[in-house]
Amino acid sequence: MFSEPAINKRNLLRRTGLTVLGLSIGALTVACSDKKPAFSNIDVTDAAYARQFELSDQNGKLRHLSDFAGKVVVVFFGYTQCPDVCPTTMLELSEIKKAMGKDGDRLQVIFVTVDPARDTPAVLKAYLENFDPSFLALIPTPEQLPGVATEFKVYYSKVEGKTPTSYTMDHSAFSYIYDTQGRLRLFSNYGTDRKLLAKDISLLLNETRAG
Secondary structure, three states, X not given: OOOOOOOOHHHHHHHHHHHHHHHHHHHHHHOOOOOOOOOOOEEOOOOOOOOOOEXXXXXXXEEEHHHHOOOEEEEEEEOOOOOOHHHHHHHHXXXXXXXXXXXXXXXXXXXXXXXXXXXXXXXXXXXHHOOOOOOEEEEOOOOOHHHHHHHOOOXXXXXXXXXXXXXXXXXXXXXXXXXXXOOEEEEEEOOOOHHHHHXXXXXXXXXXXXX
């Protein structure tokens, strides 16, 4: 299991600051309607982005957001050689899922790689099994990745290392959360208290029960 490393807050702010600003403005717009749930994360309901994907998972199956109807879906972009943000996020989500008990079966975590050159299906499968075997990875081809990143407003950039294969990837550090009908509802920035994230996931599940 991965240990929880120290977090470079300055880098995280640089990576996510612009996106958070834009999403916060959008959240102020949509938060004016009545009877909104009291979410702790940023409400981006009705946002006109991050609405769909068509990508292969680590098992070679073509996946769409509609495949997960009836589940709350958390989508995170990262890469397996990430030293801090990615393993910490996956660990926290696995702990949330476990703490949910039976309701954990209705939470689907999806890890989208921004490093398809090194993150092969076998690598991703082994990586996610360290956290939870139900977690799925999606693998854009190098040709697909720019379009997916644009649709999901995700930043990524290759940082060259000492050798051709020792590079790192700067990338956004946030998650999108979808309700059980496949609608984008929440933006969760890295570092959000896991209890607040778990509460919001439960609120989305309870919307289904109430309906």
